[in-house]
Amino acid sequence: MTNVPSDINSCIADPPYTGVIRNYDFAIKRETKAPDGYSKPVLIINGQFPAPLIEANWGDIIQVTVHNQITGPEEGTALHWHGILQKGHQWEDGVPGISMCPIPPGGSFTYSFIADLYGSSWYHSHYSAQYAGGLVGPMIIHGPDTVKYDIDKGPILLTDWFHRDYNDIVEDVVGTDVNKIGPSSDSNLINGRNNFDCSTVATGDKTSCKSNAGITNFRFTPGKLHRLRLINAGAEGQQKFSIDGHNMTVIANDFVPIIPYDTKVVSLAIGQRTDVLVRGLDKATGAYIMRSSIASAPCSFSSNPDATAIVYYKHEALTAGTFNTTAWPEFKASVADVCVNDDLTKTVPWYPIAPDPNPPTTKVIDIDFHQNGTGNWLWFMNDVSFRANYNQPILLLSNMGNNSYPDSPEWNVENFGSNSSVRIVINNNGAAGFLAHPIHLHGHNMFVLDVGTGSWDGSTVINPSNPQRRDVQILPANGYMVLQFTADNPGAWPLHCHIAWHVSAGLYVTVLERPDDIAKLQIPSVIAQTCRDWSAFTNTTVLNQIDSGL
Structure with missing residues (x-):
């Protein structure tokens, strides 16, 4: 490539x-x-x-x-x-x-x-x-490239890891016992590997388990500039990433290049990506610990939050097997006390785009969490907990001119008509504001105009001529975020929390964008065929959809 x-x-x-x-x-x-x-x-x-x-x-x-x-x-x-x-x-x-x-x-x-x-x-x-x-x-x-570098080390996936089957966890998450709705991960992985201490397995658990399964390693070259592509591909845990003894320069968030800035720790919520450059230490020959730890509760929940990998310069240092470098104090502090992304004043896009200062429509969405009529604990956006109908895709219905859903309020469709741009204020500051949420919008790099604790003042926009753009942003606990997008992509776009358990429990809205133009889309017939194939399956098999479906 x-x-x-x-x-x-x-x-x-x-x-x-x-x-x-x-x-x-x-x-x-x-x-x-x-x-x-x-x-x-x-x-x-x-x-x-x-x-x-x-x-x-x-x-x-x-x-x-x-x-x-x-x-x-x-x-x-x-x-x-x-x-x-x-x-x-x-x-x-x-x-x-x-x-x-x-x-x-x-x-x-x-x-x-x-x-x-x-x-x-x-x-x-x-x-x-x-x-x-x-x-x-x-x-x-x-x-x-916005900034030149020497070596691309490729993707580094950071993933919390649960030993229980996800279907069993989902049953608890949307169940009636409030003590089971926030499961803790059992482990944390860097590129799919980490060492789990099998002596900590629950009494009576006869599952095969091998301690010291092995960790990932990365070779660095002294003096060279390495690109690391950090990706939080987990289910719930906010990751804190750092490399002992090495500084990092942030050059992109999600798919958006930004003006570079230096840091010792990167915060990544589920779905977020950050590209960093790391210069190899001059004349280095040893090995250093790469760390990714899940942020402490109540930001995230994990029984074993610490994942490690090894950065080494000479093979002899790797095979020696002794790695005792020290974590940056900034890393430890962030793991303990920080449950937000870096300040919006730092994350300035390299290529400026100015949003409409006066969008024709603004929607306020309030987040809530409570039991439904059957006693199940669910998340709500504007009093609706989302639930998909796998047999009736909203985009296909809109393409056929059906943009009215009186029998399906659970689809939680917000129809923004033909508005040229849309501003959305999401409030997480009510009784349910005890957790942070990584909010993801499909179909757009959204402008993040403001984010903070308390309530938006109705006017503050950080860097109004070139605000942060990305596709996932952390909505803080007891806080708010203000996002905006230019309506240049007709479609039915999910807007949801990217914590698996929260979207399973309904924390989701469908953004319907320019339905008149959706009706003009030439959707290939193979898409309708998927529905016929799915219908044939569900006609003979009872589907037990216990969650939102997403």
């Missing part, structure tokens, strides 16, 4: 047409794996956890044929290409019940979309909480 040459203006324009098709063939199965030494059923692609890297150049077409071979039990599935705008391919977003029907057991489907942004990202299942069971993989799209 090579960087796509481009002038500055074209770096924020529509992607170039390369004519190149990147083909991938994925078989999804459930197999027993032990990423941290504890054996459990894991959802894998082509035998791998984490799943295979997807790599392309900006403007390439990515085609992925997915074969649903999940058994024990059988399940539907669908893959979402996180952060891809899907302009002109809105039906390829991979969200069941929104842009398509699920791929049924034994079925196959080929996604085809343009790599319309560049940088570091990931893909994952958007069917129930499957990504908490292992169905995640990295995605790199090469494009113009």
